[in-house]
Amino acid sequence: MIDLHLHLDGSLPPELLIKMAEIEGVSLPAEEEEELIPYLTAPEDCGSLNEYLEKFDLPVSCMQSRETLILAAEGLVFELAREGLLYAEIRFAPQQHTRKGLTQRQVVEAVAEGIRKGCEKTGFKAGLILCCMRGGENQKENEETIRLAKEFLGNGVCAVDLAGAEALFPTSGFQELFALGKELSVPCTIHAGEAAGPESIRAALSFGAKRIGHGVGCVADEALMEQMIREKITLEVCVISNLQTRAVPSEEDHPILKLLRRGMRVTVNTDNMTVSGTTLEKEFALLKKMGMTAQEQRQMLHYSAEAAFLPLEEREALKKAVDRCL
Numbered sequence: 001m002i003d004l005h006l007h008l009d010g011s012l013p014p015e016l017l018i019k020m021a022e023i024e025g026v027s028l029p030a031e032e033e034e035e036l037i038p039y040l041t042a043p044e045d046c047g048s049l050n051e052y053l054e055k056f057d058l059p060v061s062c063m064q065s066r067e068t069l070i071l072a073a074e075g076l077v078f079e080l081a082r083e084g085l086l087y088a089e090i091r092f093a094p095q096q097h098t099r100k101g102l103t104q105r106q107v108v109e110a111v112a113e114g115i116r117k118g119c120e121k122t123g124f125k126a127g128l129i130l131c132c133m134r135g136g137e138n139q140k141e142n143e144e145t146i147r148l149a150k151e152f153l154g155n156g157v158c159a160v161d162l163a164g165a166e167a168l169f170p171t172s173g174f175q176e177l178f179a180l181g182k183e184l185s186v187p188c189t190i191h192a193g194e195a196a197g198p199e200s201i202r203a204a205l206s207f208g209a210k211r212i213g214h215g216v217g218c219v220a221d222e223a224l225m226e227q228m229i230r231e232k233i234t235l236e237v238c239v240i241s242n243l244q245t246r247a248v249p250s251e252e253d254h255p256i257l258k259l260l261r262r263g264m265r266v267t268v269n270t271d272n273m274t275v276s277g278t279t280l281e282k283e284f285a286l287l288k289k290m291g292m293t294a295q296e297q298r299q300m301l302h303y304s305a306e307a308a309f310l311p312l313e314e315r316e317a318l319k320k321a322v323d324r325c326l
Contacts, residue, residue, distance in 0.1 A: 001301070003088040003089070004236050004320065005213055005214075009096070010276075011274050017062055019088040020068040024062050024068055041276070042055055042244045042275055046269050050168075053164075053311060061099075064102070065102070070114035071088070077115055078122060081123070083281070089309060090126055090127070091130070091131050092129075093145070094148065095141040096177055112128055112152065116156065130157055131162065133146070142177050143185070143186030146180050149186045154215055159187040162204075166191060170199075171196070171200040174203075178208060180275070188209050192208065194215075195218045197221075198218055201217060213232070214238060214242065214247060215236070216256075216259075232265060233265065234267060234306075235264060239287065241275075241278075256268075256287070261296075284297060304322075321325075
C-alpha cells in the first residue's frame, strides 16, 4: 500500500493528541479517546469542504512546539508502519504552526526530524510535502514555504502543495507563487478539482503540476480528461474524503473507476485518516464494493509508485514491492 495524499494534522490518533494537548497546555473538549473522536472526525452529514476543514482546528492548536511536532510526525510514521504501508508522502503547512513563536524553518526541521526518527525506528520510508495555503493574506508566508522546500529538497522534503478553501480562493490566483517554485525547480502537486471545477485543474496544470490532489472535477470536461491522459497527470483520489466534503454526492456517482478505465493515472489515498475516519485498507475495501478488480487495484498501486516524488530507481523498487505484497 502507498499513500501519496496524507495530511499530518488530519491524521493524528486521539491518544496521541491527548498527550500533545497536555504538552501544549490545550484544554480538550473531552478527556477520553472515544469521547474525543467526534471533535476530530467529519460528521456523517458533513455538508462541504469548509465544514470538513473545521476539524483541523483542534489538532493544529496542539502542534505549536518543536516537541509536539516531532511527536506528531513520529507517531504518524509508527501508525503507517503498523498498518503495513510500503511508502507515504506526508503533507502539512508549516505556516500554521508558528503561533507560539516558531519560525517556518524550525517547524519544517521538527517535522522532518520526527519523520526521520520514526523511519529509523520502523524501517518505513516517507517523504514530506510542504503545503502553501489558499488565502488573501498568505503571499509572504507561501513564498517562504516554497523557498524552504527548495532548501530542504532531498533532505526530508520532496515537493510542495497548495491546500485550503479552493472554492473561496481560486487556483488561478497563485500563478506567481508556482512560477517561483518552477524557477527553483521544486516539484509540486496541487489540490484542485475538489471544491471547484475543471478550470481549477487547468490552472494547476498550467503551473506545472504533474499530480493533482483529488481532481474529481475533471470528469465534467472531456477535453481536460484527454489532456490529462496525454500528459500522464496523476490524480491523488481520496474516495471517502470526497464523499464527506460533497465533492462527489454518493458512492454511485464517484468517478474513480470510470476515470481509471478511461486511461487516467488514478491513485488511492486517505487524505486524513482521523478526520475522515479511514485507512488505505478501508478505502480499497470500499472500492472493491464499488466494483474494483484485483488487476485494477494493482494498476492503481503501480501508478502510485510511478508518481511518487522519488528517484527513478526507488520508484521501480516500490513497484516491485507492490507486486510482492499482492
